[in-house]
Amino acid sequence: MGSKTSGFVGMTLLGLTMLSSVGCIGLSGPNLGVFGVPIPISPYWMDKKEDEYWVKERYDRVPVLGPLTSGGPAVALDPPSDDEIMRALERAHPLEGGLPLLHEVQRSNVRIVKTKIGDFVDPPRFYPLIGPAQQHHAHYKCIIYYTQVTHIGWPVPHTLRDEDSQEVIYIDHNHFHMVGNVDTGAQSQF
Secondary structure: OHHHHHHHHHHHHHHHHHHHOOOOOOOOOOOOHHHHOOOOOOHHHHHHHHHHHHHHHHOOOOOEEOOOOOOOOOOOOOOOOHHHHHHHHHHHOOOOOOEOOOEEEEEEEEEEEEEEEEEEEOOOEEEOOOEEEEEEEEEEEEEEEEEEEEEEOOOOOEEEEEEEEEEEEEEEOOEEEEOOOOOOOOOOOO
């Protein structure tokens, strides 16, 4: 009878231990205290971080391209994109206002004219972390024509419309071209 009783008591203790450690109560991981409670984050801050990363990934880096071919054209191929121009415009001239139903400013009917004003290559020199390279400069003048609409809701609701708004943004597309015997890092086996 002693072995049946001790087996029953053992099974009962095992069952109570399993029931007491179900879910978040009992033998769980480390206790984080106040930091264990989720903190809500505004979508504004998430969008801001995503935009910062987008600009860093697309426009803030200077690429190192292959060497210029002899006799080939040394002209820049890619003019600035419309997205890059509008982001530069927002940094240079942010919209005022932004209080819904009280004071809102919008840009609409946007038209962008891009003009290349400079395209030249510097003589070769040594750049730290790159090695011997040439810097290729491409300068663009971008004129943005738009209609600025301002909605004012208080004290007297009215709308102001400026049909002939324009801004001028200068954008530089600089990049490097490698010079000389280029080692791409790939090992050749002979």
